[in-house]
Amino acid sequence: MQTMKATVFVEPGRIELREKPIPEVGPLDALVRVTTTTICGTDVHILKGEYPVASGLTIGHEPVGVIERLGSAVQGYEEGRRVIAGAITPSGWSNACLCGYCSQDGAGTNHGWKPLGGWRFGNTIDGCQAEYVLVPDAMTNLAPVPDALSDEQVLMCPDIMSTGFSGAERAKIRIGDVVAVFAQGPIGLCATAGAKLSGASVVIGVDRLAGRLVIANRLGADHVIDASQVDPVDEILRLTGGRGVDVAIEALGTQQTFEAALRVLRPGGTLSSLGVYSTDLKIPLDAFAAGLGDHQIVTTLCPGGKERMRRLMSVIESGRVDLAAMVTHRYKLDDIAAAYDLFGHQRDGVLKVAITP
């Protein structure tokens, strides 16, 4: 039995690189040799024990790699092809998928829906911070990478870009909209880029770190607000002449940003929520116009599947956005502990780290 190195959750506070067997390939699976991957904020939650996963699970959900072996029932791919798979790996055949909600994939349940069911890598099955990863429902999930694109250029597609862009898409941004994006971490930055790409005429980026606001400007923000210096609600209402924004995107997952997003919405506006919250949320009566403001609140879990990946890579290939600049640090898989240490403590202006096995 061959083995490989894999980053394993052991217990809260402890993630280790271990030897594990290279997985068996089932009929619908593909084994992918990982060439580049990265660490997500969610992985840090897992490390801290804030999001529980099974002890011994390999974590990581953003794979770029090469097809090593294909399951017996997989058609339309060849070994050796460079591919990515989304952080969310839907089955394609659950009722949720067939209804357009792939991230809530309930394949195998009796009614076909399961909250977050499409998120499997590093959550319910072994993930990709390893030398190899087994991709389930391979025909639904393997997306060939265009030759012209490097690993790092597509490294944001599986999660950060798909999530951030979906914040703009689900809000149905229209040409000429004014959009505020609360928090400019990796997902917020992608939401900023996605809002601009969707035709917003004014994009306002909010964060408390000056360094991130610089990048926000580069990725499409017309105005940036340093929330450590001024009140962003006041500032946004001032910028919009008291009208408020058409769309507010929440990309952090706190009561404070959620509430601020609601307070800057014009009547009839849309709050598009991407953050992972850790407490109950409060909707203030006044900001909600007592329920009579024609407001909409939409939430989105990262869309996955190969068609989604294909689209996102086409955006990269067209040069519409350049997200490779978000890779600020690089580590070998052997040094992933150091990468977690840097990323977990958000040191040295880190945005995303590239991990290469």
Add this chain to the structure above:
Amino acid sequence: MQTMKATVFVEPGRIELREKPIPEVGPLDALVRVTTTTICGTDVHILKGEYPVASGLTIGHEPVGVIERLGSAVQGYEEGRRVIAGAITPSGWSNACLCGYCSQDGAGTNHGWKPLGGWRFGNTIDGCQAEYVLVPDAMTNLAPVPDALSDEQVLMCPDIMSTGFSGAERAKIRIGDVVAVFAQGPIGLCATAGAKLSGASVVIGVDRLAGRLVIANRLGADHVIDASQVDPVDEILRLTGGRGVDVAIEALGTQQTFEAALRVLRPGGTLSSLGVYSTDLKIPLDAFAAGLGDHQIVTTLCPGGKERMRRLMSVIESGRVDLAAMVTHRYKLDDIAAAYDLFGHQRDGVLKVAITP
């Protein structure tokens, strides 16, 4: 100067029938002689002082009547025509209206949006619990009543039916959806009827009053749940085999119903909120899947304008629903104090009262 009788808010707890001048007709207005009107739950809030309006204001926002006089710039109508106007009377020319959000009409503001700005009758201008009512922006708001329909048959169109149906419409109910409607007061009953009319294959009505559940059944509920006897969340999850509903409509305006509506939603489902809340709302973390459930929360203020009224009357005329049965009691305008007393205390199984000047 001619006078008329009008129901006037004096101070919290006190509404009186008074003599007031019949209003002057401006160039864009129409004076309508009221033939039938009704009392809304909102009027009771006003009476109690829970929703503040100016002392001396005529209240009421659901007029059926006859055109008495037309403003000098009004074209396309003739005096003597029987008409209704919506509870919400948009200008037609504000930026909000031109963008499709007529209820948030900001005509006259510097940016064209105003929360609840379309609600003028009995809120910012004199309403229709009177012998006459002045309809602003008459060409936008006067909808001729088909001869075949009686006053009582169209009495629900201006508010109750428009609001209730919008709960189903804004949720984008699809053929085959399962829908739960929380509370079966007049608006909830109309939401139940609207959900069925939109193609829901299962409509579940929830209330604490057995009498209302009987009417819910009549108007389209396939299942009814008496929330005074069983927990509606458990019961709905049981009815749906654990899957939950595609759409939950909140039609009361309380934390309890809002939260229950969220708890019965399947991932990717829509909570359509119609209630007027009086406190901050809490979104429980678990019911919200930590923000990752692809849920949508949409709120709606009663749509108005003559095209909306025309459509709703066409539904009545086609016999698709019969809402006249919601008129349980009838009063003369002179006896409106008694009508408020009955309706405000929800005595005698009252749903809606018809008031005739």
Add this chain to the structure above:
Amino acid sequence: MQTMKATVFVEPGRIELREKPIPEVGPLDALVRVTTTTICGTDVHILKGEYPVASGLTIGHEPVGVIERLGSAVQGYEEGRRVIAGAITPSGWSNACLCGYCSQDGAGTNHGWKPLGGWRFGNTIDGCQAEYVLVPDAMTNLAPVPDALSDEQVLMCPDIMSTGFSGAERAKIRIGDVVAVFAQGPIGLCATAGAKLSGASVVIGVDRLAGRLVIANRLGADHVIDASQVDPVDEILRLTGGRGVDVAIEALGTQQTFEAALRVLRPGGTLSSLGVYSTDLKIPLDAFAAGLGDHQIVTTLCPGGKERMRRLMSVIESGRVDLAAMVTHRYKLDDIAAAYDLFGHQRDGVLKVAITP
């Protein structure tokens, strides 16, 4: 090798019942023992050679049956379960499917789209007018039939009901719309039922056969027009006071009905086209307002997949529509030649025939 009876296309004008091997079951397939099926207008086109298929192919695409054997990779089903599959059997994993266009499934092509690619039964693979049918991508396509429903009650779901309803759904019918449906054959009748179910306040059914207009009335038409007696365009404009309809559904596939559907549309209206055309179409300049009428023309191929089937069966189960009445004649599979003869010549008021192996 076991054999079964199957209805096979031999050459134009000749369809025969033959013995064929019972198919082998691949890892993703399911073998279904057919208990009831039916003949579609498309099958008659195949018989006549107007739609070419391979000689020797088993035809038929509307199966009701019982799972006989499951492929090795199929999970979530058990043998013996009563099921249906749609006429269209998408893979679930092609790019077209993942983008929401399952009927244009391009599984196996290099870009993931193929016109009509989702239609496989009796087109590119053996169909279901046989004792057994092999269902591809079984997990995507097998929909369990609720116990309360008979075979005949769900017999319209795979094609006729799915297609007819999609005519109403794709037109985005809203509450209060006026809808005309051109031709009241099986699909047009289902479109009529679907339009009413979607909230149309006036549904107008058009056909040249008085018998079909009677059924149209029963299934939801408020007005029926006998096109053999009056000009339907004139009549519809008269009925709508010159305004025209919000939505016109074409359910026959001829220039005449397509053009009439366009001529009765109000500006901004939607022509929803379901018919299978056999000639180029002409769009008359005047009816099209020279391209400036804000019109929309949408076409739809029958949606398939198990979630679609589940939804349609839930509509039947709720009693919203009763399509079993469309089964006017019954035949044994052994007598399918007679069934084709009756159905192909539209004798004896036939709408749909039930075939039982």
Add this chain to the structure above:
Amino acid sequence: MQTMKATVFVEPGRIELREKPIPEVGPLDALVRVTTTTICGTDVHILKGEYPVASGLTIGHEPVGVIERLGSAVQGYEEGRRVIAGAITPSGWSNACLCGYCSQDGAGTNHGWKPLGGWRFGNTIDGCQAEYVLVPDAMTNLAPVPDALSDEQVLMCPDIMSTGFSGAERAKIRIGDVVAVFAQGPIGLCATAGAKLSGASVVIGVDRLAGRLVIANRLGADHVIDASQVDPVDEILRLTGGRGVDVAIEALGTQQTFEAALRVLRPGGTLSSLGVYSTDLKIPLDAFAAGLGDHQIVTTLCPGGKERMRRLMSVIESGRVDLAAMVTHRYKLDDIAAAYDLFGHQRDGVLKVAITP
């Protein structure tokens, strides 16, 4: 009675600058002193007698100017304010407007809809190639111009930009779409810009004039195709690996471009038609997949109204697109005959001419 110079249609082939009375201002009107206007392709059709208007009518429908006088019932504006109005001047209060179809405004008709009814300037009322223009329903139509923008910067908003962008908007372009735009005249160029602004990852511009393709590149086309050199259908299918485009925009109004647009569509794709056709159109059976390709054809008449103008100007102000470069020639109103001569014969690489009274 004061007079002004106005460009008047006399008879086919003859447009003259004449003295006409400065119009009286009705209660809902505004008199605008025109500071800049332009000539549209439609005006050339009028000149040639291909689109009939009344003899003596002032033509032109793209006004930039200053409010000279306000009607007695107009509120919210002051004289001296610089404004634009759309080519389409909806009433705001017709049923069509209240339903979201402002361009088909039927104010004053008995049912509230009228094909092209929103187009009044230079069609049913005097237009703006004059020293003054009377803007009807001023509160619905006057849009203040931000101080930072010059007349020429907003000159495309009333028609060209609104129309071109609507081609992208109505097609519901999504991030990552591939879009082809047939013809790169002023409207096609704006459609190209609009497609890119909506998130298309590949925009393909087609024309027969090399000069226009250069500008297409500048405004957002990733690929350009010279249809005088190669077959654009072949070329687009080659560029897309045989898949076709998600959206094809027709911006010329000929059978040839309409048909080509249909032929390059992927199954499930959308043909967004902007052209003004002058003959019946043919839909080829094969390109239409016999009606089974899930295609959509949508047509759009230029959207108008002040909110539309506000949005478009916000796009200009944000720097997202620079359309001022489309003004290739400048004339005084006194020399408008020469401007018509140049523009009508498309000499000297003309795209748009600025006319200043």
